[in-house]
Amino acid sequence: MNLFRSEEHLARWLGGREPGATMPVGALSALAHLWWDDRVSPDWVPHTRDGNQAILDRIGLAGAFWQLPPA
Amino acid sequence: MDPGDLDLRRRTYGHMVETGRPPRADELGDPEEVRAGWRRLHDEHALVLNPATDEIRMLNPFSAVPSAWRVHARGRWWYANCAWDAFGVCACLHVDGRIESSCADCGEPVAVEVRDARPSDEGLLFHVLVPAAHWWDDIVFT
Numbered sequence: 001m002n003l004f005r006s007e008e009h010l011a012r013w014l015g016g017r018e019p020g021a022t023m024p025v026g027a028l029s030a031l032a033h034l035w036w037d038d039r040v041s042p043d044w045v046p047h048t049r050d051g052n053q054a055i056l057d058r059i060g061l062a063g064a065f066w067q068l069p070p071a
Numbered sequence: 072m073d074p075g076d077l078d079l080r081r082r083t084y085g086h087m088v089e090t091g092r093p094p095r096a097d098e099l100g101d102p103e104e105v106r107a108g109w110r111r112l113h114d115e116h117a118l119v120l121n122p123a124t125d126e127i128r129m130l131n132p133f134s135a136v137p138s139a140w141r142v143h144a145r146g147r148w149w150y151a152n153c154a155w156d157a158f159g160v161c162a163c164l165h166v167d168g169r170i171e172s173s174c175a176d177c178g179e180p181v182a183v184e185v186r187d188a189r190p191s192d193e194g195l196l197f198h199v200l201v202p203a204a205h206w207w208d209d210i211v212f213t
Binding site: 001002003004005006007009010012013017019020021022023024025026027028029030031032033034035036037038039040042044045046056064065066067068069 | 072077080081084085087088115117131132153154155156157158159160161162163164165172174175176177179181183185188189190192193194195196197198199200201202203204205207213
């Protein structure tokens with residue numbers, strides 16, 4: 001899970017490998033703030049698989065690549 | 072999750088947030104009992120242990136070992152496990168921060184200020200190589 005300066009840099013790094021998924025860093029920050037918000041809270045309880053999938057959905061991360069494994 | 076393990080996890084994360092480093096087992100109680108609890112939490116993906124030592128490797132989003140992802144937040148520097156986790160440090164502490172790393176391709180430094188959950192440089196790209204279904208197959212690689 002890396003950062004790149006541009007699409008050109010990402011393509012060079014992939015070197016012909018199949019790409020995974022790419023998003024602007026603004027979307028990453030939004031995702032991270034939903035995903036990690038409660039992580040150090042004393043009241044934290046484990047996220048459910050469906051709850052985590054709903055976070056991905058809220059950011060618009062759909063499709064087979066973003067499907068979490070079954071619980 | 073077992074209530075005792077949930078409490079152990081709470082105390083483990085609490086130590087990390089207060090001191091900037093993960094606890095040793097003997098700082099949280101009987102070392103063997105703590106390590107056994109940590110192993111159960113590891114199996115439930117609630118933390119990540121070094122398999123060779125049973126010491127903490129990740130308290131996601133924090134890294135317990137130096138990494139390429141440094142985050143300045145709440146008055147100290149933290150290590151994160153990846154780009155996602157770097158933003159996660161600011162997110163879980165509920166503070167602004169500064170992320171320092173490098174472009175994975177060219178190695179040029181990248182620095183991102185996070186203010187009110189928004190990054191200062193919107194031009195950077197985030198790439199995930201491993202599909203979500205396989206993140207925990209090898210979480211260190213992911």
